[in-house]
Amino acid sequence: MTLIRFTAIAAFVIAAALAVAVEVAARREHSRIPTLASICGFVMQYRAGRMPVGRIAIYGFWWWLGWHFFAR
Amino acid sequence: MDMDPHAELTADAVNDDAPPWDRLLITLPSFAVLAMIGGLFKSYSDTANVYVLILGGIMMWLGLAEKPARRASPSRLGRGGMWWLLPAGVFLVVEVVNFALGSTYNHPTLSILLSDPLEHYSVRTLSYFAWLSAFWGLVRR
Numbered sequence: 754m755t756l757i758r759f760t761a762i763a764a765f766v767i768a769a770a771l772a773v774a775v776e777v778a779a780r781r782e783h784s785r786i787p788t789l790a791s792i793c794g795f796v797m798q799y800r801a802g803r804m805p806v807g808r809i810a811i812y813g814f815w816w817w818l819g820w821h822f823f824a825r
Numbered sequence: 826m827d828m829d830p831h832a833e834l835t836a837d838a839v840n841d842d843a844p845p846w847d848r849l850l851i852t853l854p855s856f857a858v859l860a861m862i863g864g865l866f867k868s869y870s871d872t873a874n875v876y877v878l879i880l881g882g883i884m885m886w887l888g889l890a891e892k893p894a895r896r897a898s899p900s901r902l903g904r905g906g907m908w909w910l911l912p913a914g915v916f917l918v919v920e921v922v923n924f925a926l927g928s929t930y931n932h933p934t935l936s937i938l939l940s941d942p943l944e945h946y947s948v949r950t951l952s953y954f955a956w957l958s959a960f961w962g963l964v965r966r
Contacts, residue, residue, distance in 0.1 A: 757931045764919040765935060771912035778908070786905035794898025794966040805889065811963055812888055816881035819956045821936060822943060823863060824873040 843894035856957040864950030868943070880957065888964035895965055 772789075779786040787795070799807030846852070859880065866873035887893060926932035942948045 755931055758933065761919065761923055761931070761933055762938065764915065765938065768912050768916035768919060771915060772909075775908045775912060779905070784905065785903045786908050787899060787902050789909070790962060790966065791899050792902065792906060792909060793963060794896070795900075795902050797963070797966055798898055798900070808888060809885075812881075812885045812960075815956075815960050815963060816885060819881055819960070820874070820877045822939060823866075823949070823953060823956070824868060824870075824877045 844892060847893045852961060853958070856954055856961070859957060860950045860953035863953040864946050868940070881960070884957075884960045884964055893961075893965050898966055 775786060776789055778784060779788040779791075793811055797805070797808040797811050799805075863873075863876055863880070866876055920934055923932040923934045928934045928937050943952060
């Protein structure tokens, strides 16, 4: 493994570790940080008229992610 | 963005008439079976495409039709939400830089990095299970 590839992988690991750290901090009692699920729930409430735009966007993104990794 | 996210929860979308199958004891084993089936299909195959499109379509339909019971969500986010920009920003920078550099062995994007592990049945099945469970979590939000 080259050093530059190792650095790229390490950067992804750091991003994942940061996400875990923020989620853990959000789950502490009286935390003012929302959990990732709360953020998703907040975004999914967004509507344009009767159209649940936020919900469609989040579902669509997750659907695409599954297709991207499992089918493409 | 100025309130405690846990302080204000809306219950407007909560569905009290959840179907009888909307229980963890039923959904999680179902996802396990679906993941074990999904793990059998190789990437780039027609079956893999059809399978993930059907599963995603069903999940999307369930979510938009408001079938399962939903958890309440915050009506406002506090400033603490800004903390999420940190991991998201790091990830985006790494992904975009690697993509711009050609998405090669030395500069892998996440999908390049995960393509080899996802060839293994166990990793693929576990990932499928995680994807389905997270999708279900979103449907219930």
